[in-house]
Amino acid sequence: MSPRAPKGPAVPAFDDGLAFEGLGVSLGSAHVLLTGGTGFVGQAILERLLSDHPATTVSLLIRTKGSTSGDDRLRHLLRKPVFKRWREEVGAEGVEKAIAERLRVLEGGLDSVPPLPNDLDLVIHSASSVSFDPPIDQAFETNVGGAVGLYEALLATGTDPHVVHVSTAYVGGLRKGIFPEASLTHDVDWRAEFEAARAARSRVELASRQPEVLRRFLAEARAKHGKEGPLAVSSHAEEARVAWVKAKLVDHGRTRAESLGWTDVYTLTKAFAERAAEQMWAAAGHRLSFVRPAIVESALRHPYPGWIDGFKVADPLIMAYGRGMLPEFPGVPDSVLDVIPVDFVVNVILLVAANPAPAGEPQYFHSSSGASNPFPIHRMFTNLNRFFTAHPVPTPDQGSIEAADWRFPGVRRVERAVRLRARINDARERLVVRLPASDRTRRILADVDERRGNLESLQSLTDLYRHYIQSEIIFDDGHTKALQARLVATQPAEVSVDVGFDVTDIDWEQFFQEIHFPAITTMTRAFSVRGGSVERAEPPLPQRSDIVAVFDLEGTVVDSNIVEQYLWVRGAGFGKAAWPGEVASLLASLPSYLRAEQRDRGEFIRSFLRRYEGMPVARLEEVVSKGFAQTMLRHTMPEALERIAAHRAAGHRTILVTGSIGTLAQPLAGLFDEVVAGTMHARDGIFTGYLAAPPLVDEARAAWLKQYAERNGFDLASSYGYGDSHSDLVWLELLGNPSAVNPDPNLSREALRRRWAIRNWKRGPYGETSKYIQSSTGVADA
Numbered sequence: 001m002s003p004r005a006p007k008g009p010a011v012p013a014f015d016d017g018l019a020f021e022g023l024g025v026s027l028g029s030a031h032v033l034l035t036g037g038t039g040f041v042g043q044a045i046l047e048r049l050l051s052d053h054p055a056t057t058v059s060l061l062i063r064t065k066g067s068t069s070g071d072d073r074l075r076h077l078l079r080k081p082v083f084k085r086w087r088e089e090v091g092a093e094g095v096e097k098a099i100a101e102r103l104r105v106l107e108g109g110l111d112s113v114p115p116l117p118n119d120l121d122l123v124i125h126s127a128s129s130v131s132f133d134p135p136i137d138q139a140f141e142t143n144v145g146g147a148v149g150l151y152e153a154l155l156a157t158g159t160d161p162h163v164v165h166v167s168t169a170y171v172g173g174l175r176k177g178i179f180p181e182a183s184l185t186h187d188v189d190w191r192a193e194f195e196a197a198r199a200a201r202s203r204v205e206l207a208s209r210q211p212e213v214l215r216r217f218l219a220e221a222r223a224k225h226g227k228e229g230p231l232a233v234s235s236h237a238e239e240a241r242v243a244w245v246k247a248k249l250v251d252h253g254r255t256r257a258e259s260l261g262w263t264d265v266y267t268l269t270k271a272f273a274e275r276a277a278e279q280m281w282a283a284a285g286h287r288l289s290f291v292r293p294a295i296v297e298s299a300l301r302h303p304y305p306g307w308i309d310g311f312k313v314a315d316p317l318i319m320a321y322g323r324g325m326l327p328e329f330p331g332v333p334d335s336v337l338d339v340i341p342v343d344f345v346v347n348v349i350l351l352v353a354a355n356p357a358p359a360g361e362p363q364y365f366h367s368s369s370g371a372s373n374p375f376p377i378h379r380m381f382t383n384l385n386r387f388f389t390a391h392p393v394p395t396p397d398q399g400s401i402e403a404a405d406w407r408f409p410g411v412r413r414v415e416r417a418v419r420l421r422a423r424i425n426d427a428r429e430r431l432v433v434r435l436p437a438s439d440r441t442r443r444i445l446a447d448v449d450e451r452r453g454n455l456e457s458l459q460s461l462t463d464l465y466r467h468y469i470q471s472e473i474i475f476d477d478g479h480t481k482a483l484q485a486r487l488v489a490t491q492p493a494e495v496s497v498d499v500g501f502d503v504t505d506i507d508w509e510q511f512f513q514e515i516h517f518p519a520i521t522t523m524t525r526a527f528s529v530r531g532g533s534v535e536r537a538e539p540p541l542p543q544r545s546d547i548v549a550v551f552d553l554e555g556t557v558v559d560s561n562i563v564e565q566y567l568w569v570r571g572a573g574f575g576k577a578a579w580p581g582e583v584a585s586l587l588a589s590l591p592s593y594l595r596a597e598q599r600d601r602g603e604f605i606r607s608f609l610r611r612y613e614g615m616p617v618a619r620l621e622e623v624v625s626k627g628f629a630q631t632m633l634r635h636t637m638p639e640a641l642e643r644i645a646a647h648r649a650a651g652h653r654t655i656l657v658t659g660s661i662g663t664l665a666q667p668l669a670g671l672f673d674e675v676v677a678g679t680m681h682a683r684d685g686i687f688t689g690y691l692a693a694p695p696l697v698d699e700a701r702a703a704w705l706k707q708y709a710e711r712n713g714f715d716l717a718s719s720y721g722y723g724d725s726h727s728d729l730v731w732l733e734l735l736g737n738p739s740a741v742n743p744d745p746n747l748s749r750e751a752l753r754r755r756w757a758i759r760n761w762k763r764g765p766y767g768e769t770s771k772y773i774q775s776s777t778g779v780a781d782a
Contacts, residue, residue, distance in 0.1 A: 024354035036127030110146030135249030140197035143269035162356035190272035229699030294338035294368035306519035330411035333378035338370035344501040541650040549647040553658035555724035572627035601727040613689025629667035659695035702731040
């Protein structure tokens with residue numbers, strides 16, 4: 001027990017006769033308030049209360065989610081795997097009876113605690129943010145503000161429940177050696193730090209809106225998203241600003257924590273929450289106990305071996321190793337990885353709950369393994385290597401990922417290697433995006449993106465776990481071992497095993513190989529990959545009349561662009577003598593056209609179509625109806641024709657949309673229900689070189705598509721789109737079924753990231769294509 005506790009054992013507040021020699025193992029008919037009941041540890045606590053303490057009443061603080069009430073969330077919670085055994089024992093009627101008679105929902109959160117019942121006997125406060133690296137203001141609001149809100153609400157009831165405050169063993173901070181089960185020794189003013197953290201966001205938000213900072217966001221967004229349109233640029237610039245604010249606040253929290261002697265803002269705020277509890281509750285003469293778990297992982301025995309709810313602290317590192325993302329490890333091999341099964345943590349909490357601290361004298365218990373059954377990181381590596389050698393993660397090509405062999409070179413060398421690999425990957429990307437679009441460049445880009453994701457994850461894991469994988473802190477567990485010893489001395493063996501927490505009983509190799517690793521690998525989709533390279537058949541198109549299929553022209557339906565089309569027109573409509581001069585003029589202007597195309601698709605179209613200035617309208621129409629039409633047929637892609645025909649057969653409205661002028665799309669008009677294109681201004685039958693309206697590209701096309709769907713009753717969420725350029729992204733993302741056809745590198749990257757269909761359509765034999773188009777359009781061969 002605590003050094004400040006009296007020599008004799010504490011008398012349980014709610015003893016129903018099951019206590020032996022002063023040790024309570026039952027909560028009797030206590031009314032328990034549980035916070036964090038929907039979380040990992042909270043679920044396990046609730047399951048134990050329901051199954052092993054049937055006379056208790058449990059009030060749960062549950063936040064509503066959207067239109068889902070707290071009661072509905074409770075019912076959903078009780079259907080989770082952790083409650084399976086209990087549900088089977090009591091049956092459906094028993095579950096309903098528990099909901100009606102034993103469980104009470106208090107709708108709200110720690111930021112808005114509702115009035116609490118005035119008959120509480122016990123409070124188990126297990127709610128907190130479990131993110132190590134949130135923005136500083138969020139961490140303080142959740143962990144410190146949440147604790148303050150709870151204790152203020154408890155004080156308002158005028159009652160005297162025993163509070164079990166679930167903290168973390170890592171509140172010990174950046175220290176080496178033994179960390180005692182006692183109050184933290186620091187004199188930091190947590191209230192002043194809380195106010196400073198709250199004020200941090202407004203300061204950073206103000207800085208993010210300064211012109212020099214905004215100009216940088218705009219320049220970066222324009223370089224990456226200029227072809228999508230001005231609204232896309234501004235949207236991505238604002239996203240960059242928001243991300244910048246978050247990064248600054250995360251760094252603020254990390255730096256402030258380290259400057260005060262803690263590993264991160266999570267452990268800092270958990271430490272301050274402890275001090276708030278001591279000052280607000282224990283100092284006011286109430287009973288208060290702290291349970292500090294180390295790294296909580298899968299259950300060893302209860303409710304069943306391997307129960308876990310989502311990835312926990314060590315699991316991202318474990319799966320990163322299995323996926324080949326950790327070729328080396330930045331940890332210290334003899335550093336202790338202090339892991340504790342979740343059922344052991346719950347057993348400590350409930351036994352502490354049944355044996356309150358004396359009024360005004362808090363008691364502290366570490367639920368940890370490092371002092372009594374240490375598990376160093378080099379043993380974790382041995383276990384990882386053994387497991388993933390026997391059970392390698394499969395790859396889509398029916399291969400598998402080889403388990404890495406760590407040499408533990410140290411965190412600095414690992415970080416330098418990560419930075420070097422990231423620079424090489426970025427240089428590779430800069431080169432590839434300048435190459436012509438092809439299957440090969442798309443494969444390289446996919447590999448570049450995968451490598452970037454892996455490197456970012458590795459860097460994130462290194463930053464996040466830096467202090468935990470190099471820790472030299474050992475958590476003293478003397479109080480907890482004394483409690484376990486009293487349990488063994490006073491209870492039958494089957495009871496002491498079921499509700500006990502003797503960490504020396506844990507065989508770590510058996511725990512990881514047979515329980516924990518199988519549990520977390522079962523949760524991941526990495527092990528479900530089997531022969532993923534086999535192509536799946538195209539699903540049939542739905543038969544509906546409220547679906548639109550929108551096709552871009554250049555690069556999607558035809559293997560050409562407006563420059564080639566212009567040359568076709570000039571080649572068919574000019575004598576040979578004029579041809580060299582036209583080509584020379586085009587080549588001289590090409591650099592300016594390329595710069596315009598990189599900046600803005602609409603700017604390029606406007607600029608290039610000026611070359612039609614002075615051409616008679618009738619002459620262009622004549623050229624298009626003759627030689628131009630046949631050339632376009634030769635450049636039309638058979639897969640596009642098949643897809644258009646399939647959409648029409650399914651009753652979909654097929655639309656060809658081009659930023660160029662409609663006259664040039666005329667040879668293919670018969671394939672579609674509608675052609676939407678630009679019109680060139682003419683005066684006295686002569687083209688002026690100006691468009692009659694802005695070209696229908698990027699955001700303009702998206703705006704047109706929205707209005708078209710609204711006016712004609714089309715369901716965009718079920719509709720289809722086909723485009724090849726990064727400038728098509730903004731309208732493709734409006735559709736439920738977008739396809740990137742022979743995409744340029746930037747669209748290819750987005751399509752891969754969003755898991756869109758990528759189609760490789762090529763020009764086919766002219767004879768077959770020509771016959772198909774002639775039957776559909778009436779265009780005769782010349």
